Amino acid sequence: MTAPPAPRRDLAAEPEVARLCDAVKSAAAEGRVLLPRGGATRDGALGPFSGEPLALAAYAGIVRHTPTELVVTARAGTPLLELVETLAAAGQRLPFEPPLPAREATLGGAVALGTSGPARAYRAALRDALLGVTLIDGTGTVCRFGGEVMKNVAGFDVSRLMAGSYGELGAMLEISLRLEPLPEWSQTQALACTLPEALARMPALAARAGALSGLAWLDGWLLARFEGSAVEVELDAKAAGGETLLPEDAATRWARLREGPLSAKGDGALWCLSMPNDAPALELPDANWALDWGGARRWVRSTADPGAVAAMLAPHGGHGLRLSPSVVRTPQPAALRALEQRVRQAMDPSGVFAHGATPGEGP
Amino acid sequence: MDRSALAKALARAVPGLEVIAEPEALRPFESDGLTALRQLPLIAVLPTAVDQVQAVLRYCHREGIPVVARGAGTGLSGGALPHEAGVLLVLSKLSRILEINPTRQTARLQPGVRNLAISEAAAPYGLFYAPDPSSQIACSIGGNVAENAGGVHCLKYGLTVHNLLAVTIVAVEGELLTLGGPTLDAPGLDLLALFTGSEGLLGVVVEVTVRLRPIPAQQEVLLAAFDSIRASGDAVAAVIAAGIIPAGMELMDKLAVQAAEDFVHAGYPRDAAAVLLCELDGEGPVLEATRARVMAVLREAGAVSITVSDSEAMRLKLWSGRKNAFPAVGRLAPDYYCMDGTIPRRYLGEVLDAIAQRSEAAGLPVANVFHAGDGNLHPLILYDANAPDGVARAEALGNEILALCVAYGGSVTGEHGVGVEKLDAMCGQFEAPELTRFKALKAAFDPQGLLNPGKAVPTLARCAELGGMHVHHGQLPHPELPRL
C-alpha cells in the first residue's frame, strides 16, 4: 500500500508565515517597500536598494523529498548547498547546476535570480525544473501555484515566472523542483585551441545526440563534458577526441564556469553576455574571454563602456549583464518594459516589493 | 454589430483579408476537438500576413469586439470555441517554416505550421522537434504554445515550454512583442514562461522559435504486459525510482488494448490487464545497457511478458496501437469524453484502481491510455450523448476523476488546458487568492478582457456558486465570498 496523499497544508496557519504575511500587509498599508532577502550574498553586487529587508533565510528546511518521484519541495530559505548535499546523499541532483557562491546562498535567492550553470544549454535551465511555488503576494496573501506533478497547465504558469523575478513579484515560501539522478559517470575532454577555433568546433560536438552536458572554452582549452551511463559517456567522449581531464581537475574548471570563470577584480568591467552560439568572435578592447553554453554565454572582462557592448550585441540579438564594478544590463525594448511593469503590478498591486533590485539598464 | 456589418467593416479596415460571414461556411469552425460544445462566431477571418493580424486586433480593440484565436482546432477543452459576438481569428494560413538553423539547432515558424511538419523539415539536418502530441499530424505550433502541449517524448525531452526560445505575439491593441529571443536566456521577467499555456488569453502568437534536438542514433520500444492495472502503474513509478528516464512511457488498460487490437492489429496481448510501452533511444551499446536495466525493473514489478522491437517496422507497429487508441476506443461507444488529470507517479496504481471503482459505480466504462511516465492520465469515459442524462453522467464521472487527481496532489489538466470544459474543476484546484492573481495577470495583458473571454480562469462568483460541491478538507472554499 502506498501512503495516502499528503493533505494540502495551510501555510498561512504557520506562525512564521503569519508573521511574514502581516509584515507585508502593514508595509502595503503604510506605503513602505520590502526587499525579500535570502542569504544576502548578492547584496553588494545588486545594490543600492530601497526597502527594508524581509528576512526569509530562517524559513528553511526540506519539506518533502520523494526520491522515487525525482521531486523535492523545500522552503525558500534552505541553504542551496545543504539542499545539494542532501540530494547527493540520495543519488540525485538539481538539473540546472546552480552557482554555489557561499554557504549562506539560499534556494529562494537562486530562484529569484534565475541563475543556471553550464548544464543549462544541454540539460535544463532553473525555470525548466520549477514545478511549483508558494508565495506571499503583494497583498500579504499566501498563494500556491503549480505543484509537484510533472505536467500542469491549470491556470497561468506563475511558478516559472518567479525564476528571475528578483524578489519583485512576491516573497517565495516553498519551492518544488524536478530532480535528476546523479550520473553514473562524468568525463571531460579537453582540446587546446583559440576562441574562434572553439566557436567553430562547438556546433559539431553539439550535433550528436547523447551525453553532452557542458561545452565551454576556458584558459585556451575547449572543454566538453559528458554525463550519463558509463557506456554512453565512453562512446561520446571517444567521438569528441582530445585528452581526458582528471576528475578533480575537471570538477574545478566546471565549478569556475558555474560560479563565474573570470575574476571580479581587475581593470575594466566584468560582463556575462548572452547571444546565439553562431555569433562570431566579438572584438572588445583589452578583452579577456571565457565561453560557456556552447558559445551562447560569453563572459568577458573589458574596458569597453556599456554603450559599446550593447551596440556590439544588438546585431546578433544578444544582451548582457555587467556584474562589476556595478550591475547594469543592456537596454530592452520599451514596450516590453511597460508590460513587465504591469505584470509586477498584477502580482503586487500596491508596490510593496518594488524595490528596484532588478538590474537597471545601462549606460 | 451584426454579422454582415462587421464583415464589411473588417474587410474595409484590413485590405486583402479573407473574411467568412456565411453561417454555412462558418459551420466547420463552430467547435474544436471537444465537439459537444458548439457555437458559431459572428465572423471568422483567415489572415495570411502578420500585419493583417495586427490590423484585425487594432480594429477589434477599438470597437470592443471579442477575439478568439484558433489554430487547427484540435484542442480538447473548448479553448477555441468561438464567441457568439466575436471574431474567430484562424491562423492556419500563416503556415510557413521561416528558417531551420542547424548551427543554432532552432526553427523559426509561423503559428499555423503543423507540429509534425517541423520535424519533417528538420530531419535533413539530423534534427527533430521533440514535443509530439498524438495530434501532431494536424495540430499547429501556435496551438501547442497556447496549450503547452505535451507528447510521448516529453518524458525525456520536456514539454513545449522547455523547447521554446521565443514567441512573437500581437498584443490586444495590435502591438508586436517578442517574448524571449534568439539567446538561451532572455533579460527581464520570464514572460515567455507565463505566456506558454495561456490558452489565447494573453495575446495572439504570430511567430515561434523552437529548439531542435539531434535525432537519436537508434530507437526501440519495449512492450510489457501486466496482469493487473495496479501492477502496471507501480511499474512506471519503479522505472523512474530506479533513476531511468526512458524516451517515453505510455500505458494502456485492457479496454484500450482490445480496442486498439481490433482497430489496427498492433500485436498487443489481448488478455493482458495492461500494456506498458517504453521507448528507449541512443546508440547500440547504450540501448543494450539501458534495455537490460529496464527489463530487470519491469520483471521485478511483475511484468508477465516483455517484447522488444527488433526492427523499425516492428517499433512503428507496436506504437501504432497507442497512436490510434483514441479513434479505436471511439468505436466502442457512441461518444467518449477524454479527461486529462495529472498525479504524482507513485500513486498511479492506486488512482487507476479508484477510477475503475468509480467507473463501475457510475455504470460508464472507462478506457485508460496515457502518458504514464509523466503521471498524466487520460481516462476516456464511454457514454451515449443521446441517452437520457448521457452527457451529464459522463461529466459527473469526469469531475469525480479530476477531484481525485487534485486530492492526490495533482492537477485537473496536464496538457489539454482548461478551456471552457474545466472551469468548474479549476474551482477545486485553486482558491480565491490564486484566481485573483490570474485575473490580474490577464488584465495586465488585456485590460478589457477581449481575448478569448470566459475561458481558462473561472470567475470567483462561479466558484462560490459551486462551493457546496467542492468541500475541501471539510472546509468550504472561499468562505469570504457571499453564497448565492
Ligand SMILES: Cc1cc2nc3c(=O)[nH]c(=O)nc-3n(C[C@H](O)[C@H](O)[C@H](O)COP(=O)(O)OP(=O)(O)OC[C@H]3O[C@@H](n4cnc5c(N)ncnc54)[C@H](O)[C@@H]3O)c2cc1C
Ligand atoms: C548580478 C549577479 C551576480 C552574481 N554573481 C555571482 C558570482 O559571482 N558567483 C556566484 O557563484 N554566484 C553569483 N550569482 C548567483 C547568486 O549568488 C546565487 O543565485 C545565490 O543563490 C543567491 O542567493 P541569496 O540567498 O544569497 O540571495 P540574496 O542575495 O539574499 O537575494 C538575491 C535576490 O533574490 C531575492 N530573494 C531572495 N530570497 C527570496 C525569496 N525567498 N523570495 C523572493 N525573492 C527572494 C532578493 O530580493 C534579491 O533580489 C550572481 C547573481 C547575480 C544576479
Ligand SMILES: Cc1cc2nc3c(=O)[nH]c(=O)nc-3n(C[C@H](O)[C@H](O)[C@H](O)COP(=O)(O)OP(=O)(O)OC[C@H]3O[C@@H](n4cnc5c(N)ncnc54)[C@H](O)[C@@H]3O)c2cc1C
Ligand atoms: C486525437 C487527439 C489527440 C491529442 N493528443 C494530444 C497530446 O498527446 N498532447 C497534447 O498536449 N494535446 C493533445 N491533443 C490536444 C490538442 O491537439 C492540443 O491542445 C494542441 O496543442 C492544439 O493545437 P491546435 O492548433 O489544434 O489549437 P486549437 O484547438 O485551434 O486552439 C487551442 C487553444 O489555443 C489557442 N490558440 C490557437 N492558436 C493560437 C495562436 N496562434 N495564438 C494564441 N492562441 C492560440 C486557442 O484560442 C485555444 O485556446 C489531442 C487532440 C486530439 C484531437
